[in-house]
Amino acid sequence: MKRIASIIFLFFWVPAVSMAQNGGLVEAGKAALAAATLTNSQVASYSKQAVQQMDAKYPIAGPGDPYTQRLNRIVSRHRTVGGIPINYKVYKTRDVNAFATADGSVRVFQGLMDIMTDQEILAVIGHEIGHVVNKDSHDAMKSALWRTAGINALASTSGAVGRLSRSQLSGVADYLLGAKHSRDQETEADDYSYQFLKRNGYSVIPLATSFEKLAKQGGGGQVPQFLSTHPNSQARAARIRSRARSEGLGR
Incomplete structure (x- = not known):
């Protein structure tokens, strides 16, 4: 930061x-x-507004949609993570992507769900939530707000959090969707997901296989959006497998 x-x-x-x-x-x-x-509560408030903007931009799977029902099954035990209430939605677009924001919103794209097993999806979600728990998403939101022309809206005499304009929200939302974290932040989020899976009695290997699948997605020319913000997938998969072997949790 x-x-x-x-x-x-x-x-x-x-x-x-x-x-x-x-x-x-x-x-x-x-x-x-x-x-x-900026306080954490302000960051969470603006994150919520930016997610609302993204929710208006992307088609959302309804309650009866098979993708929503599948995601609900996957996360049924994890409506609150690290003391943070989580709200989940599926974007009905073939982009291979997923993200979480500081207000506890998790969005998973249909394209990601199409190529991954349930446990791999949970591993990816664990990684994204790791960014929230580790405050990486707070830093990304602050960076996004710093880049908007209307940041002075925050400097109200009342101290209350104002609402960004539609165009400003769009800029924040687009930045958040493509925000890149540092190598250390990615490693820490990987470790969070690993511990999340282990703590809840899941296999940790799907975290490795999810990155291996993402690496294959990037090998055919156009790099998926999710992979572009999570580089070195093969190396990270190898690191996870090595740790699992050392702990007797995988081959």
């Missing part, structure tokens, strides 16, 4: 030229301060 000094530099220096033309230096200062002091 960037240091506050760096944040303030970016928001005072980079936007200053254009903002100065409109007498906007004060607003730039408010924007920098707001971005630097």
Whole structure:
């Protein structure tokens, strides 16, 4: 996560030229301060708004849809994870993707469900929830908000969280969908999923096979969206298998 000094530099220096033309230096200062002091509750609120924007963009499987029913079976024991209430939905699109946001929203794409077993899907969900529990999703949301022109909406005198405009929400949502985490964050999310599976009595091997399937998806030309934000899938699968062998949990 960037240091506050760096944040303030970016928001005072980079936007200053254009903002100065409109007498906007004060607003730039408010924007920098707001971005630097975002609370977890504010981040969760904006995450919820961004997810609502994405839910409006993608077709959602209804309650009676086979994909929804399958996902509900997979996650039936895991409506709250790490003390965070989780809400799940399936996007009826063939993109190979999944994500979780700081408000506890988990979205799984039909394309991912089509290529994975139930336990592999649960392993992927465990990984994405790991990003939420580890606060990676909070950092991604903050980065997304810093990139919006309307970040100064946060600097209200009442301290209440305002609502972003539709265009601003769209920018935040698109950024979140393609947000890339650091290598260390990905490793920590892998470890969270591994422990999540182990703690709940599941095999840990599907975490490895899910990455192996994603690596194969990327070998045919166009890299799936999910794989593009989760690089080095083969190496990560090998690491998981090695750990499982050392703990007597797999071959």
